[in-house]
Amino acid sequence: MELHERIYELALTRSFFYPSNEPYGQVSGFYDYGPTGWQIKRRLQALWRRMFIQEEGFLEVESSIVTPEIVLKASGHVEEFTDPVVECEKCHTKVRADHLVESKIEFKWDGKLETLTAKIRDNEIKCPSCGGRLSDAFASNLMFHTGIGAGQETAYLRPETAQGIFTAFPRVFRNHGAKLPLAVGQIGRSFRNEISPRRSLVRMREFTQMELEYFFNPKIPTIEGFERVREKKIRILTREEQEGSGAPKWMSAGEIVERGIANEIMAYFLVKEWEYYTIAGLAPDAMWFRHLRADETPHYSRSNVDLEVETSHGIVEIAGNAYRTDYDLGRHAQFSKKDLSVFSEETKEKVVPHVVEVSMGVDRLFFCMLEHSFREKSEGKDWEWFDFSPFVAPYDLCVFPLMKKDGLREKAESIVLMMREAGVEAFFSDAGSIGRRYAKADEIGVPYAITIDYQTLEDDSVTIRFRNDGKQERVAVEKLVEKIKKLKKEGKLVLG
RNA sequence: GCGGCCGUAGUCUAGCGGUAGGAUUUUGGCCUUCCAAGCCAACGACCCGGGUUCAAAUCCCGGCGGCCGCACCA
Numbered sequence: 001m002e003l004h005e006r007i008y009e010l011a012l013t014r015s016f017f018y019p020s021n022e023p024y025g026q027v028s029g030f031y032d033y034g035p036t037g038w039q040i041k042r043r044l045q046a047l048w049r050r051m052f053i054q055e056e057g058f059l060e061v062e063s064s065i066v067t068p069e070i071v072l073k074a075s076g077h078v079e080e081f082t083d084p085v086v087e088c089e090k091c092h093t094k095v096r097a098d099h100l101v102e103s104k105i106e107f108k109w110d111g112k113l114e115t116l117t118a119k120i121r122d123n124e125i126k127c128p129s130c131g132g133r134l135s136d137a138f139a140s141n142l143m144f145h146t147g148i149g150a151g152q153e154t155a156y157l158r159p160e161t162a163q164g165i166f167t168a169f170p171r172v173f174r175n176h177g178a179k180l181p182l183a184v185g186q187i188g189r190s191f192r193n194e195i196s197p198r199r200s201l202v203r204m205r206e207f208t209q210m211e212l213e214y215f216f217n218p219k220i221p222t223i224e225g226f227e228r229v230r231e232k233k234i235r236i237l238t239r240e241e242q243e244g245s246g247a248p249k250w251m252s253a254g255e256i257v258e259r260g261i262a263n264e265i266m267a268y269f270l271v272k273e274w275e276y277y278t279i280a281g282l283a284p285d286a287m288w289f290r291h292l293r294a295d296e297t298p299h300y301s302r303s304n305v306d307l308e309v310e311t312s313h314g315i316v317e318i319a320g321n322a323y324r325t326d327y328d329l330g331r332h333a334q335f336s337k338k339d340l341s342v343f344s345e346e347t348k349e350k351v352v353p354h355v356v357e358v359s360m361g362v363d364r365l366f367f368c369m370l371e372h373s374f375r376e377k378s379e380g381k382d383w384e385w386f387d388f389s390p391f392v393a394p395y396d397l398c399v400f401p402l403m404k405k406d407g408l409r410e411k412a413e414s415i416v417l418m419m420r421e422a423g424v425e426a427f428f429s430d431a432g433s434i435g436r437r438y439a440k441a442d443e444i445g446v447p448y449a450i451t452i453d454y455q456t457l458e459d460d461s462v463t464i465r466f467r468n469d470g471k472q473e474r475v476a477v478e479k480l481v482e483k484i485k486k487l488k489k490e491g492k493l494v495l496g
Numbered sequence: 497g498c499g500g501c502c503g504u505a506g507u508c509u510a511g512c513g514g515u516a517g518g519a520u521u522u523u524g525g526c527c528u529u530c531c532a533a534g535c536c537a538a539c540g541a542c543c544c545g546g547g548u549u550c551a552a553a554u555c556c557c558g559g560c561g562g563c564c565g566c567a568c569c570a
Contacts, residue, residue, distance in 0.1 A: 013507050013521075019561095026561055087497080095567065139500075142569080157566080195568050196497075203570070287511090306570095317570060361570090383532060402529060435531035442531095454529060463530085470531065 003312035007370050010038070010384075014444055016370065017201065019229075029197030029205030031363075039394035039425075041208075043365055044280060046188050047391050048210045048360070051276050056225075058183040058212065059176060059274055065189060066146060069154040074335035075163050075328065077143060081192075084116055085140040089472025097137040100125060112224060113137045144191045144205075157191035157331040160355060164188075166387040168329045169353075171344055172425055173215070180353055181223065181265075187362070199313045200471065201367040209318040214265055215353040217344045218326070219272060220487075221263040228252040234274040235288040236261070236305075242346045248288035261291050262303050265356045266321050273307060273319055273358065279491075281370045281389045289321075300327035309368045316368055319360040332369040373445065380470060385444030387468065388490040395427040397448040398441045398463075404430050410451040415462070415477065422481040442467055447493055450486065468481075471495035 006328065011017045015034030019026040033041050036413045053060045067289035072078050076472050084097040097116040099107040104125050119125070127134055139337050141382045144157040158164065164183045173182055187210045197203045214223070235248040238261065251259075253267040262270065270289055278284055290306040309320035333340040390396070399416045401408035408429050419426040427446060434451065441449050449465040451472070456462050462480065463472040464487075475483050475494050 009507065026559080085568090140568090192569080194570090197569085198563085320570090337517080364570090381531085400530095406529095408529095433528070433531085433533070435533080436531090439532040451530065463532085472530080 003371055003374065004200070007374065007422055009368075011200075011370075016040070017366075029194055030204070031201060031204060033317070036394045037366070040363060040369075040388070040392055043392045043394075044362060044365060044369070045208075047275065047280060048238055051272065052210070053185050053359070054185065060185050060187075061165060061172065062170055062186060062188060063168060064154050064163065065191075066148065067156050067158045067163065068148065069156065071163055071167060071332075072143070072156055072332045075166075076331065077159050077163075078141075081142040081159060082139045083142070084137045085139050086116070086120065086134040095127070104392055113139065113216075119235060122444050140195075142192050142194065143194050158162065159192050160190050160359070161186045161188045161209045161211045162328070162359065165211065166332055166355075168441075169213075169215065170338070170340055170342075178342070178426065178496070180220075180342065180346065180351075181214060182353075183212060185210070185212040197398045200315055200417075201363040202311075202316055204372055207364075210360045210362055211267075212358040213263075214269075214356045214358075215329075216356070217264065217346050218353050218354040219351075221265055221354070223265045223268045226253070226264045226268050229271040232271045232274075234372070235269055235284065237288050237290040237308075239293055242290070242293065248290075260287075262305060262321070263323065263356070266303065266305065266323055269321060269356065269358045270305060273360070277307065277318075277365070277387055280392055281369050281373045281387070282309060282374070286288055286372065287368075291370060297320075300325060309372075311368055311371050313367075316364055317357065318364045318368060322357045322359050324355045326354050328355060329353060330475050381439075381442065382441060383439045385467070386443035387493075388445035388447070390443055390447045390491055390493070396425045396488065397442075397444045398427045398429065398446050399450045400428075400434060400437050400441075400452070401430050402434055402453040404452055406454070407457065408415075408452050412454055413449065415452065415480070418477075419481065419484075424481060424484055437464045438465065438470070448487065450480070460481055466493060466495045469494040469496070 012467040014036055016037035019034045036483070049060065052058065059290060069078065086095055086097045087102065092371070094361070097120070097331070101107050101109070101116055101119045101123075103124055105119065107119060113136070120134055125134065130362060131314045142161050145152060146155050146157065147156045165186055168184065169459045172184055176182065187208065189206055190209050192203055192274060193204050197205055216340055231254065235251050236251050236256065237246070237248045238259070241247060253271050256267045256270065257264055262493045271413050277287065287307060289305050290308050297304045302323040302325060304349065305321040305440045306317045308314050331338045333352065338461050341352045343349070344351050349369035369392065370386070373388050375381075375385050375387050376383050377384060397419070399412050399419065403414035412428065412430070416426050416428045429440070431437065438449055446465045449467070451463045451465060452461065456477070461474050462477060463474050471494065
């Protein structure tokens, strides 16, 4: 059995995620998060918020999902997400029309559907799978279409959260210091009407993104704090290595800048992302950044660097970094007929800011994290479990009375109350034997379990069990909250 | 969308013409002083529609859905 198959079974039984609207039958590409999964996803988002917003003093917004067509024309999505397609009249296979024609004859598409249809007719191009007659070329759009108001003015569900940040830029800039650089992030749902979504959370029609746009004066492509990360290393697959060995290399932020792979701003975020994903529980030896080849880089971008992760579903891209220059603001200026340039105090001139974008997918991260954290039965444990980091585990700890009787349950409940009041997320259970409950706690990756035993009633102390080695340490109840917070902060998972 | 395989309790699975059996989970009870103990009991399923047949979970057709490959996509 492939790991992802096992993960999917676990997702169903442990309430990580499951198909949306289940009683009506599955519609592929849509998944709900259950109670346990949502706890984890929330924490992945909270960790991002802490590292990419709070720690940096950046700003966060929430923009609307339904987006008028003109906005997405400006962004390029109406064109970019519309593929020219032909359909076989016999077997109904759909094929990209431009790719098909290009593969048959020497041809450069001019963007017109009629041209493609003409070429197909002139050259008698047939269906590649059955040889049947092909339809005229038509546009197939990957955005969810909707209509606003009684007039049903054309609109789409946003295909990315970024555009809401670009359109908010002028106001946010003015209201929050009117100075560059300015960084604005957002967590939210995006939508892509995939033709045939597969691989569960890896390719969804409705998904969650965490995006950050860093606006700066193009003459000053630097970021405060770069010196702190200059020597820090990440794994990266350079363009040369993609031609060569294909093996990622450890490289420092400084070196990435020197080699021209990224500017300081992007290099800074690469380091930050590496830290984020490592803390979130991805295995550093199973992920790497990849500098996209020139032919993969959009025309408006100076450099794109993706984060790729190895999984049983193959290599999954979970983050994209792009130096988008002034493309987005420039296009929105053009389409809205507004001046979106701002005055730069740094160079005493008006500039259209450049943008470095960090775009991360939460659901794909969630899936990769489950795979990388999954642990088979072993000598120490006769059950499968998840080695989640304390930052993303669904609960901070479990509270278990050794027995239900003799006042142990009541004592345990009072400790749960104390923990919850202190902001510690505690899971309580008195069902079944204590060993069984430890196993259950391991199965959803809770890092610590507190056990209330007979000694607790005598001296008001409890044991803390560490998930990863099963060893226990005795702690006074009055020091419990402090102790747990310390363990979490240090990420300590074994007593040792 | 095409092709191959498939659809039985929450999960895994047996049955493949006579209306379902196991494992696990869940619930209640007994028992239990630390790593999925044991015992008793209970709950719980044949994807949907049509056809063939005395009789369909089982055979046939259609639909819906899944997995893999193609295509599409990141």
